[in-house]
Amino acid sequence: MSDRxxxxxxxxxxxxxxxxxxxAPFLWMLSTALMDEFEVYQAPPPLLxxxxxxxxxxxxxxxxxxxxxxxxxxxxxxxxxTGQVVTAAMAGYAFARHRFAGRTPLFAVxxxxxxxxxxxxxxxxxxxxxxxxxxxxxAGLVSVELVxxxxxxxxxxxxxxxxxxxxxxxxLDGAGEWQVFWxxxxxxxxxxxxxxxxxxxxxxxxxxxxxxxxxxxxxxxVVEAGVASFHGMYxxxxxxxxxxxxxALVPVLVVFLVAQKAFLRGLxxxxxx
Amino acid sequence: xxxxxxxxxIKRFAGGVVGVDDVTLTVGDxxxxxxxxxSGCGKTTILRMVAGLEEPTSGAVVIGGREVTHLPPAARDVxxxxxxxxxxxxxTVRENIGFPLKVRKTxxxxxxxxxxxxxxxxxxxxxxxxxxAQLSGGQRQRVALARAIVREPALFLFDEPLSNLDAQVRAQxxxxxxxxxxxxxxxxxxxxxxQVEAMTMAQSVAVMxxxxxxxxxxxxxLYREPQTLAVARxxxxxxxxxxxxxxxxxxxxxxxxxxTTAAPHGDVVLAxxxxxxxxxxxxxxxPATVLLVEPLGPESLVRLRLRSGDVxxxxxxxxxxxxxxxxxxxxxxxxxxxxxxxxxxxxxT
Numbered sequence: 001m002s003d004r005x006x007x008x009x010x011x012x013x014x015x016x017x018x019x020x021x022x023x024a025p026f027l028w029m030l031s032t033a034l035m036d037e038f039e040v041y042q043a044p045p046p047l048l049x050x051x052x053x054x055x056x057x058x059x060x061x062x063x064x065x066x067x068x069x070x071x072x073x074x075x076x077x078x079x080x081x082t083g084q085v086v087t088a089a090m091a092g093y094a095f096a097r098h099r100f101a102g103r104t105p106l107f108a109v110x111x112x113x114x115x116x117x118x119x120x121x122x123x124x125x126x127x128x129x130x131x132x133x134x135x136x137x138x139a140g141l142v143s144v145e146l147v148x149x150x151x152x153x154x155x156x157x158x159x160x161x162x163x164x165x166x167x168x169x170x171x172l173d174g175a176g177e178w179q180v181f182w183x184x185x186x187x188x189x190x191x192x193x194x195x196x197x198x199x200x201x202x203x204x205x206x207x208x209x210x211x212x213x214x215x216x217x218x219x220x221x222v223v224e225a226g227v228a229s230f231h232g233m234y235x236x237x238x239x240x241x242x243x244x245x246x247x248a249l250v251p252v253l254v255v256f257l258v259a260q261k262a263f264l265r266g267l268x269x270x271x272x273x
Numbered sequence: 274x275x276x277x278x279x280x281x282x283i284k285r286f287a288g289g290v291v292g293v294d295d296v297t298l299t300v301g302d303x304x305x306x307x308x309x310x311x312s313g314c315g316k317t318t319i320l321r322m323v324a325g326l327e328e329p330t331s332g333a334v335v336i337g338g339r340e341v342t343h344l345p346p347a348a349r350d351v352x353x354x355x356x357x358x359x360x361x362x363x364x365t366v367r368e369n370i371g372f373p374l375k376v377r378k379t380x381x382x383x384x385x386x387x388x389x390x391x392x393x394x395x396x397x398x399x400x401x402x403x404x405x406a407q408l409s410g411g412q413r414q415r416v417a418l419a420r421a422i423v424r425e426p427a428l429f430l431f432d433e434p435l436s437n438l439d440a441q442v443r444a445q446x447x448x449x450x451x452x453x454x455x456x457x458x459x460x461x462x463x464x465x466x467x468q469v470e471a472m473t474m475a476q477s478v479a480v481m482x483x484x485x486x487x488x489x490x491x492x493x494x495l496y497r498e499p500q501t502l503a504v505a506r507x508x509x510x511x512x513x514x515x516x517x518x519x520x521x522x523x524x525x526x527x528x529x530x531x532x533t534t535a536a537p538h539g540d541v542v543l544a545x546x547x548x549x550x551x552x553x554x555x556x557x558x559x560p561a562t563v564l565l566v567e568p569l570g571p572e573s574l575v576r577l578r579l580r581s582g583d584v585x586x587x588x589x590x591x592x593x594x595x596x597x598x599x600x601x602x603x604x605x606x607x608x609x610x611x612x613x614x615x616x617x618x619x620x621x622t
Contacts, residue, residue, distance in 0.1 A: 165359035168326050171346040172353050173373035173420070183376070187363040 033057070033242035040238045053239065060230070060240035061247060068219065069226040073205060074251075076142055076222055080204035081197050083146030088196045091147075092155025093185055097167070107156070110149045119209070126213055136216045145204060151196040158192035159185065198259040205252055223248045275337025275350075275427040275460060276302040277323065282332035284318050284484075292318040293329075294484035300428075300462055300477075302337075305454050306489075307463045307471035310481030310507065316464045320430050323462065324353050337427050352421035353430040357437065358413045360405040366392075366416050367401040373424045391419040394453075411442040418450075422457065431463040435470060447474055468508050472496070480504045498611075502618035505544045505611060511574060513544045514585040520612055520621065528581035529559050531605035535612035535621035542613045547574065549609035550587035552595065558602025561585075566593045577603055 032040060034052040060066075094100075095107050125144050126135075134140030162185070170184045186193070208224040215221055221229075227248055230241035277300040284293040293315040300306040308316040321327035323334055325346035334342045341349045352373075360369050368375075370391055374384045392398045395415040405413055414434060421429055431450075435443045451474050454461055465471050471478045472492040479489040480503075487507075488500045499505035505513045518527020522537045529543070551558075552575065561577040564584065573593040576586050587603060595601050612621040 163357065163359070165355045165357055166361060168324075168346075169353070169355060169359035169420075170361075170372070170376070171326065172324055172351060173376060174347040174424075175372075175376040176347065179376050183372075184361060187361075190363075 029242045029245055032238055033246050035239050037237060037239055056239045056243040057247065060237075060243040063240060064226050064229065064244075065218075066223070066226055066244065066247070069221050069223045070251075072141070072211075072215075072220060073223040073248075075138060076207065076211070077201050077204040077251075079142035080145045081200045083142075084148045084151045084200040085193055085197050087147045088151030088155045089186060089189065089193060090181075091152040092157075093159050093181055095152065095156040096159035097164075097185075110152055113149045114153070122209065122213060125210070129214060135214060136220060138220070140214050141211060141220060141222075144210060145200075145207070148196070148200065148203075151200065154196060155189065155192055158189055162188055194259045198256065201255050201259075202252060205248075276300060276304075277428055277460060277462060278333075278335040279319070279323070280333040280335065282319065282322060282334065283330045284315070284322060284327065285330040291484050293322070295332075296481075296484075296486050298479055298486060298489065300460055303458045303460055304477060305451075305461045305463065305475050306477045306479060307465060307475035308479050308481055309465055309468050309471035312466055314481040315484040316466075316481050317432055320353070320432050320462065320464050323349075323428070324351055324430055325349050350427040351430060352424065352426040352428070353432065354414075354417045354421050354434045356433040358405075358417040358434075360413055360416055360420075362405050364404075365401065366397065366403050366405070366408070369405065369416055370401075370419045370423050373420060377424070387423050388419075391423040394422065394456075395419045410438050411446065414438060414442075414446060418453070422453075422459075427460065429459050429461040431461065431465075433465050433467075434463075435465070436467070450474060469510065472508070478508075480507055482507070499544070500620050502542055502544060502613040505613070509546060511547055511586050511588075513546055514550065516543045516545075516579075516581075516583055516585070517541070517615060518543060525610065525612055528579045528583045529585075529603070529605055530557060531610050532607070533610065533612050538612075538614060538621055540615040541621060542615050542618070543605075543610050544613060545585075545605050545610045547586045547588035549606045550577075550585060551604050551606050552587055552589060552593075552601050553604070554602045555604055558604040561601055561603045563595050563597055563599045563601060566595065566597060568592060577601070579603070 031048055033056055034054065035046070035049040035056075036051075036053055039046060039049060095103065121144075129135060129140045129143060132140075134143060166184050166188065167180050170180045175183060206224060207222065208228060211220070211222040212225055215225070223244075227241060227244045230237050230244065279296055279298045282293055282296045283291070285291050296315075296319060298306075308319060310316050318327060322329045323336075325341070325344060325348075329342060332342070333340055336349060336351065361372065364372065367388055371384045371388045374387060379387075388401075389398070392401055395418055397412065397415045397419060400408060400412060400416070405416065408416065417434070435446055438446060447470060463471070463475060472495075476491060477489060478492050478495050480487045480495065482503055488495060488504045490498070495504065495508050499508060502515070506515070516527045516529055518525055518541055519539050520526075520533055520535045520537055520541050523532060525531050525533045525535070525541065525543045527541075527543060529545075531543070535541070559579055561579050563575060564578050565576040567574040567576070572591065573589050574586055575589060575593050575595060576584060578584050585603070613619060614621060
């Protein structure tokens with residue numbers, strides 16, 4: 001075997017191993033979702049169910065009001081995506097293209113917030129939202145993730161990478177600043193906006209801690225909280241929990257596939273020589 | 274259409290760099306003026322200040338008698354064609370051309386009529402439904418032009434619009450731009466670093482260096498009567514030959530000698546166009562060695578080394594009779610050659 005072939009085989013081997021490591025928990029989740037309630041506890045734990053039990057899905061999803069949870073998660077995700085995309089696009093553009101007093105220090109402050117761990121913000125955020133009387137409301141649920149500093153950072157960098165000529169051309173064509181932003185800058189930034197939207201969606205969809213803290217009534221529970229509740233202090237139904245987790249994953253996959261298309265569309269741009 | 278006036282325009286960038294240094298220039302109503310100069314000489318900065326994309330440090334921009342120095346671009350009634358065309362990649366050709374009308378809230382039917390007219394003028398009617406990415410460089414150029422003419426602005430600005438085209442398309446587009454200028458009767462300011470473009474298209478050429486306009490004149494006047502050594506060097510291809518020496522009142526004396534009416538001066542640069550160097554064995558010819566002969570078809574360029582070590586280029590009609598390594602005589606044609614002060618490069622008269 002030549003050196004080149006050997007190197008290639010080693011490369012593929014390493015990639016395959018990594019891929020397996022990544023996909024193994026997912027496969028185990030899928031396998032567990034199809035097991036009998038007590039099959040899970042055998043020692044050593046079986047890799048595959050003896051008889052796949054698809055009923056776990058319907059049982060898990062009806063044991064708790066998952067339709068309601070999905071709706072709540074969708075509201076949270078939609079609000080987060082909308083809020084982050086709008087604020088990231090506008091603030092990113094302003095930081096990239098407009099000169100105003102305090103621009104650099106302000107941007108440094110925005111970046112600085114990225115270093116604060118989310119868990120450290122939990123209590124202050126709760127106190128703020130409580131002071132506004134929004135605990136246990138939809139507004140309180142969605143309020144804290146409407147702006148993302150990293151999204152603003154990403155959009156700023158993207159706008160900086162775009163040639164200014166198109167915006168200047170639009171200004172000469174008679175467009176005001178708002179029209180330049182809306183008709184030229186935003187369409188050009190679609191790939192970056194898709195990235196912001198995708199990450200915002202995933203973040204919101206897998207949010208657990210904040211929704212648990214802010215939502216007291218079961219009516220405001222999100223999917224992740226529902227999935228977690230199959231695992232109490234004295235009770236655990238692994239197959240149901242895994243079945244609900246698999247179901248919770250479906251919207252993420254759908255959104256990812258849709259957003260991926262937008263990424264590719266972005267690559268086909270070419271108005272500048 | 275309208276005349277453009279620049280009055281004592283100065284642009285100082287952050288850090289104190291002077292981009293444009295006290296430029297006063299007038300482009301008459303319906304005139305076609307070119308700004309030519311090496312890159313970094315400030316010509317694009319002038320264009321951007323006229324467009325309103327850059328704020329002058331001081332001075333005034335007047336379009337059609339109205340001072341617009343501090344007005345936003347949209348309020349100036351100016352159209353600009355960018356070096357990279359700056360088409361909107363997400364819009365079709367039709368939408369690109371119609372964009373200036375759309376943002377001005379022009380009625381749909383009127384937009385369609387004027388887009389069709391502009392497209393017809395530039396022969397791009399068949400491309401209206403394509404996206405910029407599907408067009409060749411020359412086609413993008415036409416779309417950019419159509420977008421500029423569609424709203425009939427008072428003034429057209431061109432920022433090196435031909436520099437991204439290949440040689441053949443460029444020559445063709447030059448002729449088309451001149452024809453378009455004649456047809457529209459529009460006032461045009463054209464920026465280029467290519468003196469051939471400036472000379473062939475414009476009615477008047479302003480030569481710039483280091484933020485200043487060195488001379489503004491019709492192309493042939495600029496070529497025949499450069500007022501400074503820098504202008505003489507910037508205009509003409511191949512470059513004008515320069516030799517140092519002195520003038521006595523009747524003659525220039527240096528590596529070559531020639532008659533001149535220039536005042537006596539001790540430190541003089543003689544500038545001679547290649548076509549004004551004559552090869553032959555006349556009495557006053559200086560000896561030289563042929564370094565290279567470049568046949569161009571209708572003419573040939575002969576590169577010569579004088580005894581002084583200076584290298585000059587002579588342009589001779591048809592095929593050159595000499596060869597590389599030959600010893601020949603060379604002299605300045607009677608009445609030709611410009612004398613400049615060596616120090617500041619000003620013309621000696």
